Amino acid sequence: MFRPIRDSRCVAAGLKITLAAYSSTPRELSWQYLDIKPKAIFVARHLVPIVEQMFSLIGSSPEEAKRRIWIMDTLSDVALLETPDVNGTISIEDGSNGVNGLHRLVGKNALEREEMFDGNDAEESVYICYSSGTTGRPKGVETTHKNIGTVLLTTETLWKGCETDQDVYIAMLPAYHMFGLAVLIHYPFMRGKPVVMLNQGFESKTFCEAVQRYRVTTVCLVPPIILELSTHPVVDQYDLSSITNLTSGAAPLSIALANKCLERLATRGAKAILIQGCGSTETTCSAQIVAPAESVRKFGSVGQLVPTMEARLMVEVESQPGSDSKVYRDAEEGEEEANASTFTPDGWYKSGDILRCDEDGYFYIVDRKKEMLKYKGHQIAPAELEAILLEHPEVGDVGVIGIKDEYSGDELPRAYISPSDPSAIKNKKSKLEFEQRVDKWFKEQVSPIKYLRGGIRALSAIPKSGTGKILRKDLREMAQRDVRKAKRGKKNARL
Template sequence: MAPVVYKASIPDIPVIRHSIFTYLFNIIDHPASSPAFVDAKDGQMITRGEVKDRALRLAWGLRQRVLLPGVTDPKLSTNLERGDTLMILSPNTLSWPMTLFGCVAAGLRLTFASSSATARELSWQWSDSLARAVIVHPPLVQVVKDMFKLIGVSDAEAAQRIWVVDQIWKEDAPKLLGCNWLGDLVGNETLEQEELFDGDLAEETVYICYSSGTTGRPKGVETTHKNVATVLSATQAYWKQVETDKDVLLGLMPVYHMFGLAMHMHYPLFANRPLVMMNDGFEAETFCKTVQQYKITTVMLVPPIMLTLSTHPAIDQYDMSSITNIASGAAPLSAALANKVLDRLKARGANVVLLQGCGSTETTCPAQMVAPFDSVKKFGSVGTLLPNVQARLVDDDERDVAEGVAGEMWLKGPTITKGYLNNPTANASSFSPDGWFKTGDVLRRDQDGYYYIVDRKKELIKYKAYQVAPAELEAILLEHPEVADVGVIGIMDAYTGDELPRAYVEPVDPLILQSSTAKHSFEKRVQQWIVGQVAHYKRLRGGVVALESIPKSGTGKILRKDLRELAKVEAKKAAKGASAARL
C-alpha cells in the first residue's frame, strides 16, 4: 500500500540551489544602503553593503593569511581550504553577521557552540566536527584554552588555532594582547567573488549545529546551503501576510541556535528588514525601552520571556504600540499565558498577531507555521506544513495511521537536514531507507491540515529553546563520588511549557536514605555539584530525588516511564500538602 503523504496547503516555492551568500547578497536585489543590523544599546548600525564588503575582505584574509596545523600532518602548517570547518564561540554581538558571512563567502563550514558551554562540552564538539580553528569572543578565550588542555593540545598549537573577534566593524578596535585577532584579516584585499555552490553543490554542508541525542553525545546536524536559502522564502510564504515595508525586527534569541541563526542572521537580510540586536540578553525593562526607542514591530520570543512579560510592570511604562507581530516557538505556549501577554499589549495600544510554529535544528527551524488569519482559531496548533515540506504520521510499527489518529511525524523536503555528521548509527535510526526524517514527535492532524503535538517519542528534555539529553546528564552525574546510579527525566512546568531536568539518584551510601535530613542534604549537594559541570540550561531545575534503586528493564535500560509515574505521585503529594497548608 502506498504511504499516506500530506503536503502543504499553500503552493510550493522554487528550491534555492545557490550559496547562502550568493543568494542573499547577489541574487536578491536590495539596496546596499539598507540598514541591516543595529546594536540596541548604543545605536551602532551596519548596512547591508557594509556586511557584504567586510565579509568578502574577511574571506580573503581567512583563505590567504591564516596558517593552521595541517589536517593530515599537524606539524605542517597549511592554509584554510574550501570545505574546512571553523568553530564560533560567542554570544550575540554586532560582529556576528560579518564573521558568519565572511566564513561562508570563503567556502568554509561553521559549527556553533553555546556561549555557556563548559570545556568538557566544547571538547566533544571540537573533536567531532573536525574544526581547524575557533573564533571566540574575548571573555571566552579561557574556556577554549581549558578545552584544548583537556584534549591534550599544546599551548603553542592552541594559540595558533584561537582567533579572537570583537567589534570587527571597527578599524581601531581594542585588541586582546597575545592573541590572533580576526579583525586583522580584514584588510584592503578582497575576494572578487565568493565561493560558489550552485546546482548540486548547494547540497554541501555549510552549518553544523549540535543537537543533543538520546545516546548522550550531541549530534552534529549537517545543514546545507539549499536548506537555509529555501527555508527563508518558505517562511515568508506565511509571514508576508502580516509584513509591511516599515517592519523593524528585534533580535533576542542566541544566534548559535538554529532558531536565532535562521531568523536573526538570515531572514532580515532576505526580507530587507533591519534587525535590532539586544546583545546583552533579555531584561524586561530594556526590552520595553528598546521597543519604544526603535519602534519595533516584530519580535521572536520563547515562552519563558512571555512569562516575564505577562506580569512585569515595565510594559505599562513604555510605548508598546508599534508591536504588530510576535512569533513564538521552541517550546509549547499555553493559551492562558499567551492571552495574558496579548491583553496587556492591547491595553498599551498594540494590535498584535501571535504567530506560532514548530521545527528543529534538523528541519532548519520551522517545518510548520500557523497562518496569521488562523492565529486565534487554531491556537494550540503548531501549524500547517511549510511549502515543499511533506509529512507522514506513523504508528510504532511504522505504518500510516488513520485520519485524525496521532502518530509519529516523518518529514521530507528541501529544508530537512541531509543527516548527522560522522554518525551512521544516528542516521540509520533517524531516517527511513527512502529518506524520511523521523522527528520523534507524536502529532495529530485535523481536517484543515493543522497539526497538534500530542507527545514526544524521543527522550529529549526541552528546556526553553534548548534540548537536554538525559543520558548526557546521567553520564556526568555518575562521576560524582556519592552517586551509585542515576536516571534523568523532564518534569513539566504547566504554566511555562518548559521541561525541567530532574535526577533520580541512588546514593553510594544507602544509610543516607534512613535520615530525612541526610537525604535532603545529599540531594542538595548533587544538585549544586552539577552546576559547575554543565551549561546553565542543563542544570537540574527539577531537583534531585534520592532512591533506593533506579528502575530498569531486564536488559539494563532505565525505565523512564516508571520515573515519570513516580514524579506524578510526588506532584500529587505536593499539591495535597500545599492545599492542607492553606487550610
C-alpha cells in the same frame, strides 16, 4: 561590524561554520571541537581563557591554541571592555598570549568575489549546528546552502502578504540555535528589514526599552520569554504598541499562556497576533508554521507543513486525522552512526514529537514521545498537565516529570512549580500551603488518572535551556535526591 556580518563573510568565502553557545564549558567545547576539527575558532576576547582551557583539556599545545584562536572583537566590542590610553585610543590588536586579532583578516582584499553555490554546489554544508539528538551528547547536524535558501523562501511565501515598510525585528535568541540563525539573522537581511540586536540575550527592561525606542514590530521568542512578558511588572512602564507579530518556537506553548501574553501586551497598546511553529535543527528550523492569516482561526496550532516538507504520522499503522501520533519528517541524511536512532530505514527523520492533525492539515503538539508518562496503562502528557497548572493564578511556571513507583512500575506525575509571587514560598509553612492550594485546585480540573501522585514541589525557578526547553533531566535529578532522602528518613525512623 556585527558578528552576523562576520559569519556572512565566512559564508561568502565558502567556509563551513559551526556555532557554539557562549555559556559552553571547556569540556562541552572539547566534544564539539573533536567532532568537527575546525581550522580556526573565532571567540570574544573575554572568552579566550575558556577556549584555551579546552585546548589544554584535549592535550593540545599552547602553540596549537595560538594558531587556532582568533579574537573576533570589533572596536565597538572592545570599547565595552577596555580602557582608552592617554590619547583616548582603544586597541584591537592581538590579544594576550599572542592569539590572533581580527584586524589580521580585515581589509586584505584577497577575495575578489564571493563563492557561488549554484546547482550541485548548493548541496554543500554551510552550517553545522548542534542538536540534543535522541540520546547521549549533542549531535552535529549539517545544514546545506540549499536548506537555508529553502527555509528563507518558504518563510517569505508565508509572510510576504503581511509585511510592511515599517517592519523592525528584534534579535534576542541565540544565533547558535537554528531558530535564531535562520529567522533573525538570515531572513531579515534577505528582506532588507532592520534588526535590533540584543547581544546579551533577553532581559525584560532592556527588551521593553528597545521596543519602545526603535518601534519594534516583529518579535520571535520562546515560551519562557512569553511567560516573562506576561508577568513582569516592568512591562507596565513602556509603550509596546508597535508590536504587531509574535512568533513562538523551540518549545511547546500552551493556549492559556499565549492568551495571557496577548492580553498583557494589549494593555500596553499592542494589537498583535501570536503564531506558533514547530521544527528542529534537523529540519532547518520550521517544519510546520501557522500562516499569519490563520492566526486566530487556528490559534494553538503549530501550523501546516511548510512548502517542500513532507511528514508521516505514525502509530502501529498509518494514523487518521484527529488521532495522536508520532511524526516522521523527510530530512537530509548525515553521519551514519548518529542516523541509526534518528532515521527510519527508508529515510524519514524521527522527530519524537507526538502530534495531532486536524482535517485541514493543521498540527497540534501533544508532547514529546520520550516525555510521555505511563500510569495504569494510560499515557499522560506532561505538557497537558503543565498547561492546566499554568492556569492557576498563583503559578508562574511549571515542569512535570514522572517518578517511578518501585512496586507497580508506574510513572507517577510530579509537578515542580514556581510561584508568580516569590513571597508565596518565603518559608517552609508558606511553601507547604502554596503546594497544597495548587494540588487541591488541580484535582478539581482533571480526572483522577491525572492526579499528581508524585507530589508537588515549589521552586524559585524552573530550570530551562537557553532556548526555553524545560531541563527535565535536572528535575529528575532533584526527584531522585528527594526519593533517596525519604528512604534514609524511613530507615532511620525504623531504627
